[in-house]
Amino acid sequence: xxxxxxxxxxxxxxxxxxxxxxxxxxxxxxxxxxxxxxxxxxxxxxxxxxxxxxxxxxxxxxxxxxxxxxxxxxxxxxxxxxxxxxxxxxxxxxxxxxxxxxxxxxxxxxxxxxxxxxxxxxxxxxxxxxxxxxxxxxxxxxxxxxxxxxxxxxxxxxxxxxxxxxxxxxxxxxxxxxxxxxxxxxxxx
Amino acid sequence: xxxxxxxxxxxxxxxxxxxxxxxxxxxxxxxxxxxxxxxxxxxxxxxxxxxxxxxxxxxxxxxxxxxxxxxxxxxxxxxxxxxxxxxxxxxxxxxxxxxxxxxxxxxxxxxxxxxxxxxxxxxxxxxxxxxxxxxxxxxxxxxxxxxxxxxxxxxxxxxxxxxxxxxxxxxxxxxxxxxxxxxxxxxxxxxxxxxxxxxxxxxxxxxxxxxxxxxxxxxxxxxxxxxxxxxxxxxxxxxxxxxxxxxxxxxxxxxxxxxxxxxxxxxxxxxxxxxxxxxxxxxxxxxxxxxxxxxxxxxxxxxxxxxxxxxxxxxxxxxxxxxxxxxxxxxxxxxxxxxxxxxxxxxxxxxxxxxxxxxxxxxxxxxxxxxxxxxxxxxxxxxxxxxxxxxxxxxxxxxxxxxxxxxxxxxxxxxxxxxxxxxxxxxxxxxxxxxxxxxxxxxxxxxxxxxxxxxxxxxxxxxxxxxxxxxxxxxxxxxxxxxxxxxxxxxxxxxxxxxxxxxxxxxxxxxxxxxxxxxxxxxxxxxxxxxxxxxxxxxxxxxxxxxxxxxxxxxxxxxxxxxxxxxxxxxxxxxxxxxxxxxxxxxxxxxxxxxxxxxxxxxxxx
Numbered sequence: 091x092x093x094x095x096x097x098x099x100x101x102x103x104x105x106x107x108x109x110x111x112x113x114x115x116x117x118x119x120x121x122x123x124x125x126x127x128x129x130x131x132x133x134x135x136x137x138x139x140x141x142x143x144x145x146x147x148x149x150x151x152x153x154x155x156x157x158x159x160x161x162x163x164x165x166x167x168x169x170x171x172x173x174x175x176x177x178x179x180x181x182x183x184x185x186x187x188x189x190x191x192x193x194x195x196x197x198x199x200x201x202x203x204x205x206x207x208x209x210x211x212x213x214x215x216x217x218x219x220x221x222x223x224x225x226x227x228x229x230x231x232x233x234x235x236x237x238x239x240x241x242x243x244x245x246x247x248x249x250x251x252x253x254x255x256x257x258x259x260x261x262x263x264x265x266x267x268x269x270x271x272x273x274x275x276x277x278x279x
Numbered sequence: 280x281x282x283x284x285x286x287x288x289x290x291x292x293x294x295x296x297x298x299x300x301x302x303x304x305x306x307x308x309x310x311x312x313x314x315x316x317x318x319x320x321x322x323x324x325x326x327x328x329x330x331x332x333x334x335x336x337x338x339x340x341x342x343x344x345x346x347x348x349x350x351x352x353x354x355x356x357x358x359x360x361x362x363x364x365x366x367x368x369x370x371x372x373x374x375x376x377x378x379x380x381x382x383x384x385x386x387x388x389x390x391x392x393x394x395x396x397x398x399x400x401x402x403x404x405x406x407x408x409x410x411x412x413x414x415x416x417x418x419x420x421x422x423x424x425x426x427x428x429x430x431x432x433x434x435x436x437x438x439x440x441x442x443x444x445x446x447x448x449x450x451x452x453x454x455x456x457x458x459x460x461x462x463x464x465x466x467x468x469x470x471x472x473x474x475x476x477x478x479x480x481x482x483x484x485x486x487x488x489x490x491x492x493x494x495x496x497x498x499x500x501x502x503x504x505x506x507x508x509x510x511x512x513x514x515x516x517x518x519x520x521x522x523x524x525x526x527x528x529x530x531x532x533x534x535x536x537x538x539x540x541x542x543x544x545x546x547x548x549x550x551x552x553x554x555x556x557x558x559x560x561x562x563x564x565x566x567x568x569x570x571x572x573x574x575x576x577x578x579x580x581x582x583x584x585x586x587x588x589x590x591x592x593x594x595x596x597x598x599x600x601x602x603x604x605x606x607x608x609x610x611x612x613x614x615x616x617x618x619x620x621x622x623x624x625x626x627x628x629x630x631x632x633x634x635x636x637x638x639x640x641x642x643x644x645x646x647x648x649x650x651x652x653x654x655x656x657x658x659x660x661x662x663x664x665x666x667x668x669x670x671x672x673x674x675x676x677x678x679x680x681x682x683x684x685x686x687x688x689x690x691x692x693x694x695x696x697x698x699x700x701x702x703x704x705x706x707x708x709x710x711x712x713x714x715x716x717x718x719x720x721x722x723x724x725x726x727x728x729x730x731x732x733x734x735x736x737x738x739x740x741x742x743x744x745x746x747x748x749x750x751x752x753x754x755x756x757x758x759x760x761x762x763x764x765x766x767x768x769x770x771x772x773x774x775x776x777x778x779x780x781x782x783x784x785x786x787x788x789x790x791x792x793x794x795x796x797x798x799x800x801x802x803x804x805x806x807x808x809x810x811x812x813x814x815x816x817x818x819x820x821x822x823x824x825x826x827x828x829x830x831x832x833x834x835x836x837x838x839x840x841x842x843x844x845x846x847x848x849x850x851x852x853x854x855x856x857x858x859x860x861x862x863x864x865x866x867x868x869x870x871x872x873x874x875x876x877x878x879x880x881x882x883x884x885x
Contacts, residue, residue: 104418108495111525115487119529122576126537126569130548135564206540210547210564218540 103252106259113263116226120219120267124274127215131278137211141275142198148191149272152227155184156265163258166251175241181261182238185231192224216275223271226264233257318428320420321846325427326405327738330731332434333398334812339438340389343382345805347779350374352798354780368446377466379779380449384467385441387452388475390720392482393437395585397430399727400524403588404493404517406734410837411511413502413853416846418495422488429485433478440474448475451777453578456549456570460541463556473542476535483528483535490528493521502836504856508612509873511835511860512605515612516591519619520584526623527580534573541565568633575626582719583622587615589726590657593679595860596733597661599833600676601668602869604861607660614653621650631699632706640699647697654690658683669864673831674748678729681756682722688760689718692767707777710770713763721759728752731815736830740843741822747814751807758804765793834860834872 130136162177196217204213237257319325349358350373357372368378405423409416417423440447449467450458458464459472497518501510537548541562549570550562598605605611627635627643635643661683670676692714695701705711728751735743774787781787829838836856840848854874862871866882 102499104495104499107499108418108422108491111491111494112487115491115525115529118526119533122530122533122573123537126533126548126573129569129572130564130566133564133566135551137564207545207561210551210562214540214546214548218536222536 105252105256109256109259113260116263116267119222120271123215123219123222124271127212127219127274128278130210130215131212135209137209137213138279139199139204139212139216139275141216141272142195144191144195144198145272148188148195149268151184151188151191152265152268155181155188156262158184159258159261163251163254166254169249171241175238178234178238178241182231182234185227185234185261188227189224189231192220196220212275212279219271219275223264223268226267230257230261230264233260318424320416320424322405322409322417322420322423323738323844323846323848325423326402326407328427329397329401329405329430330738332430333394333402334815336389336393336398336434338809338812340386340394341805341808343386343389345802346374347379347382347386348798348801350379350779352795354782374779376779377446377449380451380777381446381467381471383777384449384451384454385437385447388448388479389437391452391581391585392479393430393434395720395723395727396486396524396581397482399585399723399730400493400517400520400588401427401430401489402727403513403592403730403734404489404521406738407513407837408493408496408517409500410737410840410844410848411514411835412497412500412505413836413856414496414500415848415853417492418500419492423492426485426489426492429481429488433481433485436474436478436481440471440478443470443474445469445471447471453571453574454538455574456538456541456567457553457555460538460549461553461555461560462542463558476539476542479535480532483532486524486528490521490524493517494525497521502853502856505873508609509856509859511591512594512608512611512615513588513591515615516587516594519615520587523580523584523587523619523622527577527584530573531577534570534577537573538570568630571630571633572626575629576623578629579626580622582715583618585719585723586726587618589682589723589730590615592726592730592733593661593682594657594664595835596675596679596729597664597683598861598863599733599831600673600679601665601670602832602863603664603668604863604865605660606663606666607656608859608861610656611660614656617653618650621646621653625650628697628699628702631702637699644697644699648694650697651690651694654686658687658690673732674743674745674752675729675732677749677752677756678725678732681752682725682729684756685717685722685725685759688764689714689716689722693718704773705770707775708770709766709774709776712776713766713770716766717759717763721763725755728755728811733831734837735815735818735822736825736842737837737840739819739822740825741818742825742830743818743822744814747810751811751814754807755804758800758807761800762797762804765797769793829872832870834862834870836873839872839874 158177159181162174162181165171165174165177199213199216204211206214206217234257237253315321316324319328346361349361358369359372361369361374362372365378368375368381374382405417408414437447445466447467448454448459448471449465450472454472454475458468460468462469462472497510497514501507537546540546541549545562547562547565549567550560550565551567553560553562594605594611625643625647627639628647631640631643665680692710696705696711696714732743732748735741769787769790772787772790774781774790781790825842828840828842831838836854839854841850856873857876858871858873860873862873863869865871866878
């Protein structure tokens with residue numbers, strides 16, 4: 091018992107750990123929404139939706155941004171601060187592009203006649219679920235902006251990588267979450 | 280045995296800690312009034328903020344129950360004073376139907392969420408986690424502060440909803456659609472419902488921030504030697520509570536988001552084929568039952584979010600005050616874990632009469648009845664902890680024993696309701712009201728009172744007045760049974776809940792006197808709670824001072840801090856832990872604190 095208690099402590103930074111629990115929490119929210127979708131799709135009057143092409147482009151964008159933030163983390167650890175700043179900026183821009191593309195997809199759907207009013211269907215869920223996901227990306231992008239401002243103008247030079255690691259983990263998470271949601275909408279009819 | 284004797288018996292232990300006090304840095308930054316008492320990041324202050332906000336809400340929620348009890352007990356009488364205070368809501372001194380439903384809704388919402396979730400786990404998780412695991416503060420004191428202030432915003436919004444022209448939300452604390460989704464469905468479905476939803480969204484954020492912190496702190500910030508299995512049971516209970524909250528509140532949030540879309544943007548997630556206020560709605564294909572699934576997937580874990588912290592504190596208080604180790608520590612942890620898992624698998628037992636497939640219902644019956652197993656284990660262990668103990672009947676002990684009593688009585692009626700066939704008869708009757716008030720409402724309040732009496736000396740450096748405490752306990756205990764026990768009979772006879780006037784229902788006339796009695800008792804019990812509130816605030820300033828560091832002779836780490844600990848808790852090093860929290864009556868010693876090293880000749884039985 092003695093040995094166990096010694097080893098259990100301080101294995102993982104509390105902020106990172108908190109993020110993992112928060113991720114569990116976010117997963118539960120989307121699990122609630124997607125299971126609501128499944129329940130509803132089995133009921134009468136369900137209307138299917140064809141996901142617009144543009145969501146494939148946004149998928150490519152967010153995958154690419156996952157790559158750039160990973161490279162940014164690597165550069166940070168190698169103390170290549172210039173490259174780190176550039177890659178972070180690229181990631182942030184890719185995140186913004188992702189949100190614009192999602193908005194574009196919503197507009198296409200909306201203009202094709204799938205709107206809030208009236209009959210229930212996959213379209214209404216798509217707005218809510220993809221919209222909430224976009225909000226999570228937006229939150230990440232804002233955090234990225236804050237980190238960028240610190241990286242460019244910050245006075246204190248810190249080489250602790252916890253902050254950027256937490257950021258990268260979160261970013262990969264919203265990426266994987268997007269893949270799940272996208273595949274879900276393509277598969278479950 | 281008196282406390283003083285304990286202290287002398289172990290003077291050595293105490294001086295051992297005192298040595299540390301002056302040798303290390305003092306952990307104080309310069310604090311202003313604002314950073315110390317308002318936007319404080321000290322977990323102890325945040326805990327007190329949660330407690331006092333919770334007390335204010337408990338007074339409001341309790342007062343509301345007295346008001347609607349007046350209507351239920353004396354439906355034929357008029358109370359002109361009500362019109363003086365509430366105007367059109369009590370025209371001619373009679374509680375109007377809209378007012379009645381608003382009262383019931385806000386009573387439920389406030390007590391379930393603001394008092395027994397925020398007020399209970401918010402208070403004791405914040406106060407006890409760092410003190411009992413040996414940490415300077417939470418994993419993230421800033422998020423912790425945000426957690427309180429989101430609760431504060433939620434409180435302000437909910438409170439303001441009481442004063443809007445059309446009144447607060449009135450669709451019940453569960454806010455089922457379509458009542459909650461359509462503005463035209465009634466007075467309480469207008470702006471009051473919007474405020475309710477926004478307030479709840481803020482509350483969910485508060486709970487999530489708090490829960491994240493509690494889990495991260497318990498798992499990562501324990502002091503040297505504090506393995507998981509050496510933690511006091513309060514910590515285990517709060518850990519499982521936080522896990523339940525973090526996994527279930529997001530599901531409520533997703534249900535509430537869909538509800539907001541239905542309310543304000545015209546979607547049809549929950550709405551279908553509705554004719555309301557002379558108008559056919561275009562919504563098609565929605566399912567009101569979907570909301571119930573999402574709500575109760577959260578709602579059932581919520582019951583345990585309320586109950587588990589009370590269970591943890593009761594375990595600790597019973598062990599300390601019967602001067603015996605807790606019986607079956609690992610069984611206690613295991614049953615908490617089992618309850619935590621089962622909590623997610625039983626939600627549809629709230630929905631037996633919604634047209635749920637009876638075949639599916641059978642599984643939910645089975646899983647529901649399974650909860651009896653860990654519950655029985657816990658009850659057995661509490662009773663065996665008390666068995667042949669050297670019990671000190673402090674108010675905290677009495678409330679803890681009261682908790683066990685209420686948990687048994689309320690739990691047994693759960694067996695009736697958990698059976699889908701019997702539930703067809705009992706559903707939506709007073710039997711349900713009696714069941715959940717005893718097992719969840721009053722029992723958890725008892726756990727909370729026990730916790731307040733036990734840890735008040737740690738919070739404020741003074742004792743609560745014990746004479747008032749004994750009066751508080753006995754009146755509340757007897758009152759709780761007098762109020763809720765008869766409701767079982769009413770429910771079995773078929774008296775429905777949610778009805779404000781049963782006079783036209785002649786078969787229920789025989790309960791008239793019973794209803795009057797319940798109302799009178801609830802007024803008395805409410806008055807005694809006000810006495811407790813007086814005791815609480817009076818004792819903060821004028822209570823008997825705590826003179827010794829460890830007034831209850833307790834093993835846990837919070838009693839190794841100074842009587843009025845500052846931010847950072849221990850002036851010197853955080854003590855190292857050498858044993859579990861329950862070495863009472865061991866080797867002829869009354870108690871051995873966790874920080875005391877294991878002696879050479881110590882027996883190994885625990």
